[in-house]
Amino acid sequence: MKPTPQFDIDLDKHYNATVVIACTECGHETRHHLKSLQPGSPMRCKCGADISMTDSAVALAQRRVAEIKQSYRLQ
Ligand SMILES: [Zn+2]
Numbered sequence: 001m002k003p004t005p006q007f008d009i010d011l012d013k014h015y016n017a018t019v020v021i022a023c024t025e026c027g028h029e030t031r032h033h034l035k036s037l038q039p040g041s042p043m044r045c046k047c048g049a050d051i052s053m054t055d056s057a058v059a060l061a062q063r064r065v066a067e068i069k070q071s072y073r074l075q
Pocket residue numbers: 023024025026027028045046047048049
């Protein structure tokens with residue numbers, strides 16, 4: 001099993017979710033809109049390390065976004 005990259009969730013003022021993926025190799029952060037994130041599609045850091053999000057990582061990101069929105073009382 002390859003390691004799942006660490007990631008954070010950012011919501012902009014329009015509540016669009018951005019996933020901020022931290023590279024496990026160099027620590028560089030890559031931002032990606034959650035909406036256009038395809039589980040399992042290959043993504044690479046600028047250093048060449050694999051920072052692809054697995055199905056479960058994407059599911060976790062979506063759950064976190066739901067929790068954040070809920071805490072803003074948007075749902
Ligand atoms: Zn990197």
